[in-house]
Each structure stands twice: as structure tokens, then as C-alpha cells.
Amino acid sequence: MYGNDFTAPDEGSREPAEDRLAEFERLLETEGRVEPRDVMPDGYRKTLIRQIAQHAHSEIIGMQPEGNWISRAPSLRRKAILMAKVQDEAGHGLYLYAAAETLGADRGELLDMLHSGRQKYSSIFNYPTLTWADMGAIGWLVDGAAIVNQVPLCRCSYGPYARAMVRVCKEESFHQRQGFEILHTLSHGTEAQKAMAQDAVDRWWWPSLMMFGPTDDASPNSAQSMAWGIKRFSNDELRQRFVDMTVPQAEVLGLTLPDPDLRWNEERGSYDFGEIDFTELFEVIKGNGPCNKQRLAHRVRAHEDGAWVREAADAYAAKQARRTSEVA
Numbered sequence: 001m002y003g004n005d006f007t008a009p010d011e012g013s014r015e016p017a018e019d020r021l022a023e024f025e026r027l028l029e030t031e032g033r034v035e036p037r038d039v040m041p042d043g044y045r046k047t048l049i050r051q052i053a054q055h056a057h058s059e060i061i062g063m064q065p066e067g068n069w070i071s072r073a074p075s076l077r078r079k080a081i082l083m084a085k086v087q088d089e090a091g092h093g094l095y096l097y098a099a100a101e102t103l104g105a106d107r108g109e110l111l112d113m114l115h116s117g118r119q120k121y122s123s124i125f126n127y128p129t130l131t132w133a134d135m136g137a138i139g140w141l142v143d144g145a146a147i148v149n150q151v152p153l154c155r156c157s158y159g160p161y162a163r164a165m166v167r168v169c170k171e172e173s174f175h176q177r178q179g180f181e182i183l184h185t186l187s188h189g190t191e192a193q194k195a196m197a198q199d200a201v202d203r204w205w206w207p208s209l210m211m212f213g214p215t216d217d218a219s220p221n222s223a224q225s226m227a228w229g230i231k232r233f234s235n236d237e238l239r240q241r242f243v244d245m246t247v248p249q250a251e252v253l254g255l256t257l258p259d260p261d262l263r264w265n266e267e268r269g270s271y272d273f274g275e276i277d278f279t280e281l282f283e284v285i286k287g288n289g290p291c292n293k294q295r296l297a298h299r300v301r302a303h304e305d306g307a308w309v310r311e312a313a314d315a316y317a318a319k320q321a322r323r324t325s326e327v328a
């Protein structure tokens with residue numbers, strides 16, 4: 001089913017390919033975890049590297065729209081919270097690049113692929129953050145959608161990815177609540193503040209729904225990812241879960257979601273919602289979003305500006321290694 005393209009760090013092993021496949025499949029069947037030194041099909045390794053890298057890139061590019069507002073946060077308390085949140089996202093990027101490295105990927109190469117546009121990051125970060133209320137809408141909706149996507153990844157078949165997700169999800173739920181709290185404060189403030197909150201929700205709602213990817217019938221790679229225990233639920237299932245979770249929260253906020261077709265469906269026990277205009281998403285993915293060029297240029301500049309830090313760290317590591325060998 002997976003062909004004979006197995007790779008593992010222990011290439012010298014003389015086990016027949018069939019036995020190695022059986023071991024991998026047994027792990028999947030028993031809901032065991034595949035670990036870095038286990039044999040795995042090449043396609044499994046490549047799929048995971050691509051997915052984890054794209055996830056890592058999204059975490060670090062995602063620092064930009066919010067980083068923009070650190071200097072303009074309305075109070076010291078808000079500034080401290082936003083700084084902690086943006087720093088968490090950098091941490092998420094680090095866990096994920098480290099998880100990709102356990103599969104044999106090189107972090108420098110992954111970053112090169114991001115910088116040259118050969119690997120993508122989540123399109124949601126190509127939208128601009130126009131007002132302070134966008135910090136609320138991003139936390140509530142974008143981090144909220146990320147949680148729904150990522151909680152099932154805590155049970156992903158690949159151990160290092162699954163374990164990284166446990167901590168990431170705990171932090172994401174904190175992010176989601178801080179976004180909700182920003183919007184709650186604004187929506188219970190002056191008329192102008194409430195209007196600002198509503199405008200942010202109007203702009204971020206549909207892009208958040210698109211974070212779950214294309215509809216199931218237009219999502220050809222999903223079946224394989226499900227068979228490999230990487231993906232646990234389909235795009236449409238996760239999107240529905242997000243809608244069902246978010247609508248009651250919007251009611252508490254006193255804000256409306258910009259979809260005239262949104263209504264409770266008694267029979268399904270879920271909310272029906274309007275059709276998503278994916279033409280816009282595909283334009284953003286192609287690089288024609290409002291901020292694609294700006295985000296990537298900023299990222300490349302930050303990487304180049306940080307070259308001296310990487311050189312200093314290398315020099316320090318070399319010095320430490322020299323000392324250790326001298327002592328030995």
C-alpha cells in the first residue's frame with residue numbers, strides 16, 4: 001500500500017522490508033506512537049516534515065500582525081500580555097522546528113524554503129491588523145480555530161509532534177481567552193469601541209473559517225493523512241466544531257457574526273452556516289493577499305539581521321566543545 005520506499009536512521013539493518021512495514025502498521029493499529037528511530041514509510045516522513053514545517057512557519061510569521069501592536073497597546077497590562085503571547089508563538093515555532101529535525105529535516109533548509117516561497121505558512125497571517133480590536137479578534141477567532149485544529153494533533157501518530165502539541169494547545173487556550181477578554185471589554189465600552197470590535201469580527205470571521213482548509217470533497221490528501229493517524233478529523237468536521245463552539249461565545253460578547261445564513265439546526269444539533277468564498281483564499285495562497293510580500297520581506301530581513309546571533313552561538317558552542325575536550 002505504501003510501496004517499498006522505507007527509510008530509517010538505521011539503514012544498515014537487514015530486516016526484510018515486509019517486516020518493517022508490519023511493525024509500522026502494528027504501531028498505527030494499536031494507537032502506539034511512531035518515534036524518530038522507528039522505521040517509517042518515506043511518504044509518511046515527507047508528509048510530516050511538510051506539515052510540521054508549514055505549522056512552524058505559521059507560528060513565527062504569525063508573530064508579525066500582533067507584534068505590530070505591542071508598541072500601541074492601550075495599557076501596560078495589555079502590552080505585557082501581548083508581548084507574552086507573541087513570545088509564546090516564537091516558542092511554538094521552536095518546538096515545531098525541533099520536531100521536524102527529529103525526522104531528519106535541517107532547520108536552515110526549512111527556513112530557506114520559507115524565505116524563497118517554496119514552503120507556505122497559514123494564509124490567515126496575510127491579512128492586515130487595522131485596529132486594536134484586531135488583537136481581540138485574532139486571539140478569539142484565529143487562536144480559537146488553531147486550537148480546534150491542533151487538539152486532535154495531540155493524538156497524532158508521530159510522538160514528537162503529538163507531545164509538542166500538548167504544550168502548544170495549553171498556551172493557545174490562554175491566547176484564545178485573552179482575545180475574548182479584549183473583545184468583551186471593547187463590546188461593553190463606548191459605542192465607538194463596540195463598533196471597532198464588531199468591525200474586527202466582521203473582517204476576521206470568514207478568513208478564520210478558511211483556516212480549516214478546502215471542503216472535504218476538494219481535499220485529496222486528507223484520506224492518506226487519516227490512514228497514517230496524522231489527521232483525525234476532516235476539514236469540514238473541524239470547521240463545524242469551531243462554528244458550534246464560537247456562536248454561543250459571540251452571543252456572550254454581544255457581537256454578531258457576519259453570516260446571514262447562520263442558524264441553529266435542531267435536527268443536526270449543529271449550526272448551519274453560509275457558503276465560504278474560497279476564491280479569495282486561493283488568491284491569498286497564490287501570494288496575492290494584502291500582506292504576503294510585506295510578511296515575507298520582514299521575515300527575511302529579521303533572519304538576516306539575526307545572522308550575528310547565530311554566528312555568536314556557533315562560536316560559543318565551538319569554544320565549549322574545545323574546553324570539554326581539553327579537560328577530557
Ligand SMILES: [Fe+2]
Binds near residue numbers: 059088092
Ligand atoms: Fe501558536
Ligand SMILES: [Fe+2]
Binds near residue numbers: 089143171172175
Ligand atoms: Fe496562539
